[in-house]
Amino acid sequence: MKPTPLEQIIVAMIREDGPIPLDRYMALCLGHPVHGYYMSRDPFGPEGDFITAPEISQIFGELIGIWCAAAFQALGAPDEFHLIELGPGRGTLMSDMLRASRVMPGFRDGVRIHLVETSPALRKLQAARLGQTITWHDSLATLPDGPSIVIANEFFDALPIRQFESRNGQWMERRIGLGADDRLVIGLSAQHLDRPPGTDGDILESAPLRDDIARELGSRLAASPGVALVIDYGHAASALGDTLQAVRRHKFCSILDRPGEADLTSHVDFESLGNALRQGGALPHGPITQRQFLLSMGLEARAALLTQKAKLPERNVIGRAVERLAGENQMGNLFKVLAATSPGLPTPYPFGSP
Ligand SMILES: C[S@@+](CC[C@H](N)C(=O)[O-])C[C@H]1O[C@@H](n2cnc3c(N)ncnc32)[C@H](O)[C@@H]1O
Numbered sequence: 001m002k003p004t005p006l007e008q009i010i011v012a013m014i015r016e017d018g019p020i021p022l023d024r025y026m027a028l029c030l031g032h033p034v035h036g037y038y039m040s041r042d043p044f045g046p047e048g049d050f051i052t053a054p055e056i057s058q059i060f061g062e063l064i065g066i067w068c069a070a071a072f073q074a075l076g077a078p079d080e081f082h083l084i085e086l087g088p089g090r091g092t093l094m095s096d097m098l099r100a101s102r103v104m105p106g107f108r109d110g111v112r113i114h115l116v117e118t119s120p121a122l123r124k125l126q127a128a129r130l131g132q133t134i135t136w137h138d139s140l141a142t143l144p145d146g147p148s149i150v151i152a153n154e155f156f157d158a159l160p161i162r163q164f165e166s167r168n169g170q171w172m173e174r175r176i177g178l179g180a181d182d183r184l185v186i187g188l189s190a191q192h193l194d195r196p197p198g199t200d201g202d203i204l205e206s207a208p209l210r211d212d213i214a215r216e217l218g219s220r221l222a223a224s225p226g227v228a229l230v231i232d233y234g235h236a237a238s239a240l241g242d243t244l245q246a247v248r249r250h251k252f253c254s255i256l257d258r259p260g261e262a263d264l265t266s267h268v269d270f271e272s273l274g275n276a277l278r279q280g281g282a283l284p285h286g287p288i289t290q291r292q293f294l295l296s297m298g299l300e301a302r303a304a305l306l307t308q309k310a311k312l313p314e315r316n317v318i319g320r321a322v323e324r325l326a327g328e329n330q331m332g333n334l335f336k337v338l339a340a341t342s343p344g345l346p347t348p349y350p351f352g353s354p
Contacts, residue, residue, distance in 0.1 A: 004259055004260050007259045015178065019176060019178075020176050021173060022175070023208065024160070025160075025259075026161065027160045028259070035260040037260055037261065037262065040120075041121055042090065049250060054096060055090070056324055057325060059299060061099075062100040063100070063298060063302065064093065065100030075227070082114050085114075086151070086152035091126035091129035095130055113132070148226035150217060151228070153232070156232050156234075156268045157232050157233060161205050162207075163205050165188060166201065166204070167188065168200065172189060174187075176256070186255075186256070205266060207266070207268075210268070214276035222342065223281075227348060228341075230338045230340075232268040236271065238272055244264065270287040270338050282341065285338070286336070286338045287338040289336060289337070296350035303319070
């Protein structure tokens with residue numbers, strides 16, 4: 001098969017400068033201004049490559065909206081506050097959150113919506129979906145000061161990572177280079193790491209951009225009152241292992257297949273994310289599983305209410321969605337939820353509950 005346009009660019013880049021680390025490769029595959037995966041397409045849903053929780057059921061966003069309403073109260077119901085979403089996809093989560101949180105007096109009048117989104121294609125979908133005043137940002141750097149509630153669902157898993165492999169008593173970095181026929185291959189090059197090597201074949205992942213953004217979020221919460229909620233798939237405690245994956249049309253493929261046409265993600269290391277938030281000056285809470293979070297926030301009661309109002313085929317859809325979101329062998333345990341608050345704010349529900 002003919003190489004993708006992005007593959008041709010990457011091959012030329014490697015020919016010129018040598019093998020590139022995985023985070024550079026991922027950043028190009030996902031964010032190249034013309035050919036990056038997110039830049040020109042809508043990847044969600046049955047016609048796309050994957051589906052996320054807000055696209056599975058409106059209940060997901062509604063329960064997060066209720067969480068936001070409680071956070072707004074904990075912030076003292078400010079006259080004006082920023083509701084910030086990182087990586088908002090189609091805008092579905094924001095739309096469902098706003099519908100649910102507006103029942104809280106003062107929320108609708110005080111809310112200012114900010115979306116941190118790099119994809120022009122998705123910005124268009126978000127504008128169409130939300131149809132109200134929105135400020136977009138390329139990064140957290142331009143977000144205004146002031147009280148804030150920050151939500152990030154499946155944002156951190158899309159940020160580039162590096163991988164190191166233990167070989168013969170030393171860490172080697174995995175890099176993308178060229179094979180004999182100019183096809184992309186994964187190779188290793190020596191790399192000094194400040195930690196003892198593991199057993200041969202051990203994989204260590206690091207996510208410098210993810211940690212930088214979490215630190216930046218932490219310093220934002222240290223400087224102005226606010227809370228954040230991060231939902232993503234990943235592990236509660238740091239661990240070794242290769243979690244980088246590529247998905248195209250709902251199927252796993254090699255990370256080297258069709259660069260720019262497959263989604264690349266990795267598991268979020270929530271221990272590392274919590275540490276980075278703390279380094280920035282915020283207080284992390286959790287993580288708890290998505291199952292614990294959604295059940296505590298009233299998933300079953302909300303599903304029962306919607307089911308009562310629905311006709312038969314729709315009832316089955318609701319039941320399947322609940323199972324998908326919270327089932328122990330589905331997203332329920334794989335996905336984790338971490339909160340962070342400015343110092344001095346109370347631990348948000350349900351993070352302090354036994
Ligand atoms: C997997 S999607 C999640 C979308 C949405 N939160 C949901 O749950 O449906 C990742 C989102 O993050 C955005 N994104 C990826 N990398 C980004 C970056 N470095 N800065 C800002 N947004 C980014 C993508 O364009 C997309 O909107």
